Amino acid sequence: MEAVSIKANLPARPAYKASKYIVPNQQVPCEMIQRPRPLVAGNWKMNGTRSSSHSWAKYMSRLAATKVLGCDIAVSPPAPLLDLVARALGATTTIALCGQDCAPQDKGAHTGDISAAMLAEVGCRYVLVGHSERRNSHGETSTLVKAKASMALAYGLIPIICVGETQAERDAGRAISVVRAQISRSLPERTTELDVVIAYEPVWAIGTGRVPLPAEICEMHDSIRELLIRRMNKRADVIPLLYGGSVGAMNAEEIMSLQNVDGALVGGASLKDEEFWGICVTCDNLKSDSSGNMK
Ligand code: 13P
Numbered sequence: 001m002e003a004v005s006i007k008a009n010l011p012a013r014p015a016y017k018a019s020k021y022i023v024p025n026q027q028v029p030c031e032m033i034q035r036p037r038p039l040v041a042g043n044w045k046m047n048g049t050r051s052s053s054h055s056w057a058k059y060m061s062r063l064a065a066t067k068v069l070g071c072d073i074a075v076s077p078p079a080p081l082l083d084l085v086a087r088a089l090g091a092t093t094t095i096a097l098c099g100q101d102c103a104p105q106d107k108g109a110h111t112g113d114i115s116a117a118m119l120a121e122v123g124c125r126y127v128l129v130g131h132s133e134r135r136n137s138h139g140e141t142s143t144l145v146k147a148k149a150s151m152a153l154a155y156g157l158i159p160i161i162c163v164g165e166t167q168a169e170r171d172a173g174r175a176i177s178v179v180r181a182q183i184s185r186s187l188p189e190r191t192t193e194l195d196v197v198i199a200y201e202p203v204w205a206i207g208t209g210r211v212p213l214p215a216e217i218c219e220m221h222d223s224i225r226e227l228l229i230r231r232m233n234k235r236a237d238v239i240p241l242l243y244g245g246s247v248g249a250m251n252a253e254e255i256m257s258l259q260n261v262d263g264a265l266v267g268g269a270s271l272k273d274e275e276f277w278g279i280c281v282t283c284d285n286l287k288s289d290s291s292g293n294m295k
Contacts, residue, residue, distance in 0.1 A: 031075045035294035036240040038071035038287040039263040042270025050057040057088035068287025072097040084121045098126035104147035116155040127152045131162045132203045142185035150188040160197040167204035193235040199265040205245025220235045221260035252279045
């Protein structure tokens with residue numbers, strides 16, 4: 001069977017909107033700068049049943065139909081639940097589907113793997129690649145992550161490239177250099193600013209209830225932005241940089257109000273429909289004005 005590109009069937013990507021952006025500590029607004037369209041993505045990991053997924057999707061689609069948010073929302077259920085969630089969200093939903101991983105090959109004898117083509121066909125807009133649970137438990141290197149991200153791009157998916165340091169790396173003062181190296185080695189050459197998202201998830205903050213200090217998140221996100229601009233020039237201003245690791249209702253506002261934090265990748269709290277919707281509304285309030293322009 002030939003691999004078929006189904007790019008054309010994917011829903012259109014959301015438009016990026018320009019807005020005046022005032023650099024903190026400067027008196028005057030700088031010229032029009034493109035701001036990333038914020039994104040809140042829920043990663044269910046290996047959780048969820050048919051019944052819990054169905055009621056989550058019905059709850060979310062009802063709320064998303066009544067309140068249009070100025071941020072994108074994505075959900076990443078386990079692969080066997082993707083189709084069920086897609087159907088429960090409905091054809092007109094604004095909530096995007098996201099795969100949890102994809103293979104670096106496009107098809108063939110790879111038992112247990114899922115191709116980017118399959119994710120695209122079921123209606124995914126995004127796919128996570130390089131999540132630390134795959135880097136660490138499955139020994140995935142940045143070279144492999146890059147191959148996966150390239151395959152995602154080939155099928156019109158937006159890879160959400162996950163990066164983050166371990167506790168030992170942070171303690172050794174290597175957090176920034178580790179994350180910069182992960183990004184440099186994981187980003188496909190042909191990436192443009194419109195087809196990639198970066199998620200910074202410190203390994204030690206995932207599922208632990210521990211979160212970096214605001215200054216540590218800012219330092220990391222500023223460094224990531226600088227690296228992307230260095231690589232792609234000013235256009236990299238519109239790449240959404242998500243923070244992930246113990247994000248919940250209690251800390252979403254503090255984290256997402258930080259400069260260069262353009263949304264969140266939410267694990268455990270994304271399984272709770274009400275809490276996840278609350279995080280999305282918080283993002284909308286912080287990042288977009290009443291006309292849907294990015295703040
Ligand atoms: P938690 O929000 O459960 O810490 O998980 C974060 C994460 O790994 C999302 O991909």
